[in-house]
Amino acid sequence: MKKIEAIIRPxxxxxxxxxxNKIGHPGLMIxxxxxxxxxxxxEQEFRGKIYKTELITKAKIEIIVTDQDVDxxxxxxxxxxxxxxxxxxxxxxxxxxxxIRIRTAEQGEAAV
Numbered sequence: 001m002k003k004i005e006a007i008i009r010p011x012x013x014x015x016x017x018x019x020x021n022k023i024g025h026p027g028l029m030i031x032x033x034x035x036x037x038x039x040x041x042x043e044q045e046f047r048g049k050i051y052k053t054e055l056i057t058k059a060k061i062e063i064i065v066t067d068q069d070v071d072x073x074x075x076x077x078x079x080x081x082x083x084x085x086x087x088x089x090x091x092x093x094x095x096x097x098x099x100i101r102i103r104t105a106e107q108g109e110a111a112v
Contacts, residue, residue: 001096001109002070006061007033008081008089013059019080020063025073027112029062039086058089064096064112 008016013030020028034055041054065073074091082088101111 001099001112002065002067003094003096004061004063004065004070004073004077005092005094006063006077006081006089007035007058007092008061008077009083009087010057010059012081012083013061015080016061016077019076020073023072023076025063025065025069027063031060031062033058033060037087037090056087064099066109066112 006016010032017028017030020026034057036054036056041052042056043050043052045051061077063073070093074093077091098107099109099111100107104111
C-alpha cells in the first residue's frame with residue numbers, strides 16, 4: 001500500500017476530486033495549507049504598492065491506495081491539477097506499513 005500526497009492549487013481541487021470519483025476512487029482527505037516552493041512566494045501590486053506574499057495557500061490531498069493503483073491515481077491527479085504554470089504543485093508517494101479500519105477491525109488492503 002502507498003500514501004499519495006499531492007500539493008496542488010486550491011482552484012484545482014474540484015477538478016481533481018471529480019476525476020477521482022469518475023474512476024471510482026472517492027476516498028481522500030483534503031487540507032488547506034500554506035507554504036512556498038522555489039519561487040519563495042509571490043509579489044502582488046495593490047493600490048500602487050508592491051507586496052510580497054511568502055506563504056501561498058495550497059491544498060493537500062492525501063489518498064491511501066493499493067500498489068497497483070498508484071500509477072493510475074497519480075496520472076489522474078497530474079492531468080487534472082496541471083495548468084502549465086509555476087506553482088502547479090508536487091506529488092509525493094510514501095510506503096504504508098498497515099491500515100486498520102476502526103469500525104470493523106479489518107486490516108491491510110481490505111481496510112483501504
